[in-house]
Amino acid sequence: MKLELDYFYIGQAYGGKQTWFSDEWMRRGGCAAVTACDCSIYFSLFRKKNLYPYNVNQVMREDYIRFSKNMKPYLRPRMSGIDRLDLYIDGFGKYLTDKGEEKLKMTAWEGERCIADTQIAVKRQIDEGFPIPCLVLKHMNPVFQDYVWHWFLLTGYEKLEDTFMVKVVTYGSWCWLRLDELWNTGYERKGGLVLFYE
Secondary structure (H helix, E strand, O other): OEEEOOOOEEOOEEOOOHHHOOOHHHHHHOHHHHHHHHHHHHHHHHOOOOOOOOOOOOOOHHHHHHHHHHHOOOOOOOOOOOOOHHHHHHHHHHHHHHOOOOOOEEEEEEOOOOHHHHHHHHHHHHHOOOOEEEEEOOOOOHHHHHHOOEEEEEEEEEEOOOOEEEEEEEOOEEEEEEHHHHHOOOOOOOOEEEEEEO
């Protein structure tokens, strides 16, 4: 069983990249804003929301950079990063409210939740057509060093006989990772998922 959400390109990039930003703080710590920008574009393209102020049918890098400046006050980089799910939900929630979007809501799925329930939650979200912002804080497995203290999106899943894979979107690209390995960070303090609903 496999399902991938439709997505968008910006030139050759699969979604946005924080390395494009002219603001140094956004280049270093703008990953949460990138996921919010990408979700806004996704919802505008595929769920007919009015969350992206530029041409959603041809997303240009210059427009995306301008859009990131609009998003910065809502999900601004800070010394400790946006290191809690509630900070993300509050910030992006204010953006949605300011855009007059009243139906789209978010809830936190804490990283302490068991992997079996998390697989069910991920499958349900993707089945319902929602991308999933994901936060990883520390991780003991060096394979995941690019995802440490980082926000990214989950936009697909593949359920195999004994493995549950997720499609991870970040840095203008995507890859498939095992959800159980990504989820089990080995640290007491964890990140988690942001789940959308209407």
